[in-house]
Amino acid sequence: MNPLDKLPEEMDELLDGFMTHAIAGDTTVGLTNYIFWMCVALALMLVAVFVFKKKQAKSLVPQGTFVNAMEFVVEYVRDDMCKSILGDTWKKHFSFLSAIFFFIVANSIVGVIPGCHPGTGTIGVTSALALCSFVYFIVVGVKRMGPIGYLKSLAPEGIGFPMNVPLWIIEVFSTFLRLITLAVRLFCNMFAGHVVMGAFAILASLFVQPLLQGFSAVALGQAGASIFWIIILIIIYAVEIMVGVIQAYVFTLLSSVYIQLVENE
Template identity: 45%
Template sequence: MNPLEVLAAEVPHLQHSFDPAYVIGSGSFGLTQYIFWMIICFLITLAVVIVAGKKLTLVPTSKFVNMVEYGYEFVRKDMGESAIGHGYQKHIPFLATLFFFILISNFVGLIPGCKTPTGTISVTWALALISFVYFNYWGIRAHGGWGYIKSIAPSGLPAPMVPVIWFFEFISMVLRLLTLAVRLYGNMFAGHMVLGIFALATSVFIQCAIATGNVAFGLPPVAWMLFLIAMYALEVLVAFLQAYVFTILSAVYISLATSEH
């Protein structure tokens, strides 16, 4: 039994395990595994907010409430106040919802047997679209429809340069939708794929070592297991960083849309 041949045969199955599969219904009308876990993560986020809100006290005594309150303060100060500035308070509920939902979705995906909703481009596209619509809506509210369109190009430019700069700034603004979606999806998908490959390789080589009695087959999995643990710890950090990056960029885009150029 050659473990490399077994591994090569199993890799396509690993690849297909990341494809959307219907857990309820079929192609015409159904629920994929990623949408199913998105709903689960939404319910978890809702439960966290409701439970933490009911247990808030002047002097917090619950570690769970302390953790949620710290996360909220982190969003309020480090994302809202620092990135948006004046008038940031009205945007905190939106930013906190984004941060906690993405964070919980990323962490749920690290649990064996679960799927991260942010591991599919459809969910990250939806999140990016929500952020895109939100900051443009507030930009229009701040400047008015025509005023917001004119504000896309910085003020003080020579008249002949305005159409050119406006065009490039408009393309840059539209690309924010793409970059928000692809950055989150790419990082989460790639990380889970790497974890899956090394977990599969470790499992295959150990099984072949047991089946053939060849000790040499059991040596590589020892190093891979240590690497897998290190990668898992790194993915925990990446899960937090990607929630932070998505939220802080949304806050920056809100600031750019609502401020005077």
């Protein structure tokens, strides 16, 4: 039997596994598989930060691979995503931006574990993250300029009535569009990556099954194909982790840029 004959059935099961299923209650008000693994990722992130701060406090000089790696990432977020964009105001926003970055990275790491369903794999969680970023930079703008001043700042300066009205409407639409682009970009990249990983895992398992049933020329040939798919799968896993980090970087960077726009109005 050709292992590929089982592929459509396995793909249907894979896609069903990425759907939202209730663990407790129902999918509307209960605990779902995505929310559960999001909580796991959040717990892992908090533990990592706690251990990092505890180990860091023991010595002025970073010691150990974990502490050095964490310090490198924290400094990268501080210098590349905060200081370089926000300038003198970076300290006010560093905690928020670093929390977003580490949360997305933690979910990406959980996402490469077979059977896990990270929060960033569902549009609900990515929309909530985008909403947090959206509300944050709106609040920063309102606190800095006041509600009326912030609304006025959406219209380009130097353009009088009535031309400034359609431009103001376009800017308001553009501002709300940021919410959609942040949510959809993160969700699509994470979901697509998980589906690709699952597909390659299925191909590897389908080709190795005949070898487990007995050694033969055909089985050995299929085992060779399985080894090929396993190698590809390992590469895909590495790429998926990198994509997760890149998406965390892009999401955090865009949030920082949006904050900088209202800080410099």
